[in-house]
Amino acid sequence: MKKIIPLLLLILTFTSPLYAQKVKEISELSKIKGVTVVQINKQLLNLIPKIDQVNGIDTNQLSGKLESILILNGEDKAATQLGKEMQLILKSLKVEPLLYASDEGEETTMYYVEGSKKENQFILFSQEPDEVSIIVLKGSFTPQDISTLVNK
C-alpha cells in the first residue's frame, strides 16, 4: 500500500494534464478519425490565381484579405463527433450567429469572430443528419467584405 499510493500520485500528477477537458482550436478537429481536412495557408493562397468572381459575384474584396482557409468534413460517426466538438468550441467563443438557416434537415449557421489584426474569422457550420461541414476563413476581412458575397 505504501508503494501504491506514491505511484498513483505520480501517475495522476504527470498524466492529468493530458486528460484535462480543455477547449480545442477548430484546427484540432482535424484529428477526429474519419474527418477530411483541407488546410490552405497564406503561402499557398499567394500562389493561386486571384479569384475575382464566383458565380458572377465579385469576390475580389474578400479573397485579397484571406490569410488561411480550413475546410473540415465528416460523415456518419465522424459527423456526430465533429458536430459535438464544434458546438463546444462555438460555445467557448461566445459568439452570436450572423445567420441561421434550416432547409430540408440541413442547418447552416454562420459566425463572425473578431480577433486581433488579420485574425478575424468567418465560420460556416453546416449540419445534416449524417454529414457535417465546417469552413473557416481567416484574415483581415470585415463583415462588410463578407456581405459582398451576397447577390445584390
Add this chain to the structure above:
Amino acid sequence: MDQKKLDHLLTRFYQGESSLEEEALLESYFSGDVPKAYQKDKQLFLALSSTYPEELDERLERFMKKEVAKQRNKKTFFLKSLIPYAAAVIIMAFGIHFYREQTKAPQQELTVEEAYNHTYQALQTISCKLNKGNKEIALAMNKQTDAVQRVLNKVNLKK
C-alpha cells in the same frame, strides 16, 4: 566574600556579563560551604565545574557522524525507490504521445490547382448559403408584412 559582593557577582553571571575572573571567583566560593539561600547556586556551579569523560567528545562525534549517514541513506533510498515509478510515468507519457501522433489525420500536400479549386468551392459555398439565407429572410419578412397588412385591413373594415 560578603553577601553584597556575592549577589552582585551572581547577578552579573546570570545576565551573562561576568568576566572569566569573576566566574573563577564564584566557582572557588561555591566549592566550599555556603549559606542555605545559595544552595541552588552551589549545585549549578558544581555541575558546571565537574569534568566530563575524556572520550565524550569522540563519542559525540561518532554519534553525529552516524546520524548524518543515516539521514543521507534515507534520502538516497527514497530517491532510488522513485526511479521505477518515474520510469513508468515516462513510458506512459511516451505511449500516450505516440498514440496521439498515430491517430492524427494524415495530411496531404495540396497542389496549387487543388488549392485554387478548394478556395473557389469554399467561397462558392459561403456565397450560396448566404444568398439562400438572405432569400429566406426576405421571404419571411414578406410573409410577416402580408400578415400585418391583412390584420390592418380587417381592423379598417370593422371601423
